[in-house]
Amino acid sequence: MPPVTPEQDLELAIRIADAADAVTHDRFRATDLRVERKPDRTPVTDADVACEDEVRRLLAEARPDDTVLGEERGGTAPDAGRYWIVDPIDGTKNFSRGVPVFATLLALVVDGEPTVGVVSAPALGRRWWAARGTGAFTSDVARGIAAAPIGVSAIADLGDAYVSTTDLDYWREIGARDRWVALTEATWESRAFGDFLHHVLVAEGVMDVVAEPGASAWDLAAPAVVVREAGGRLTDFAGTDRIDGGDALSTNGLLHDAVRAIIRPA
Structure with missing residues (x-):
């Protein structure tokens, strides 16, 4: 066969x-x-x-x-x-x-x-x-x-970015609520569309950044293919191309490193 x-x-x-x-x-x-x-x-x-x-x-x-x-x-x-x-x-x-x-x-x-x-x-x-x-x-x-x-957006300035997460409680649970707040302060607008929706909106170019501190492989496997084939990036917070790291960062690619510097400081 x-x-x-x-x-x-x-x-x-x-x-x-x-x-x-x-x-x-x-x-x-x-x-x-x-x-x-x-x-x-x-x-x-x-x-x-x-x-x-x-x-x-x-x-x-x-x-x-x-x-x-x-x-x-x-x-x-x-x-x-x-x-x-x-x-x-x-x-x-x-x-x-x-x-x-x-x-x-x-x-x-x-x-x-x-x-x-x-x-x-x-x-x-x-x-x-x-x-x-x-x-x-x-x-x-x-x-x-x-x-x-x-395809993903062409937004290259974090100050112009439209960002989303799932729930503020996830950030609180990992002791990182201040990092989400810092990201919202560095960007244009923030929402909490959550689940699958904000990842595919990144793929469509409607959203620019998704930072999700709690996610499983079954939450991310399908959106990862869509985001990447649309020209974006979906990694864990460490920047590794994986779906089983427990967290996820979806971006248009242009903003990835700038976002990581805020949500996962050295």
Whole structure:
């Protein structure tokens, strides 16, 4: 059997995202939605589990030799080879409260490097996707856009930058709230769009910087491909190209070092 190309893997990921959207859309704002608490006190709904199970089923059919790592069902990432990372609902707190800002994140990692990423937000009518070497794209149902290339901003002065984080409490928990405050004071505007959304907005050139002090591999694998293929950078706070460092910095690339000097001083 000939090797699978990144384009073929991306095509599969998009088909699976369609199936995932059907699951989450059906359960969004459902009156019988079941919400429980995981040991870390974060919420999980019956839709999270059902969505991940459907993604795993489809991957098992199409790529039976690939490993799957998921937020809800777990798994172990191999040291080498191919594996998929799925976050069935990124933004479960939003989903459980009826806020439409949530997405399914699906990524393929090959020999430790994310190579395919799809971020699908059905309640927003938006999707973002990329594969290594192919560029990044988006669709927008409301605007009638089926597929449009995207790219990061050209903002080169930190004083003109539009920045986002997830929650100020994350900075407080790591004893670094003063660093976030310092970043907001050095930039034009700050927001807390959070989760997947601010990373893909960096890829679109709408945001310039995302500093996220608490993030897991399943939160970052898919956005990392989209941001990088759009011309930006997604690293940990130390500047290393990784998705498992526990934190994440997304920028248009031009601002990366300036931001790092503030949030991770020597």
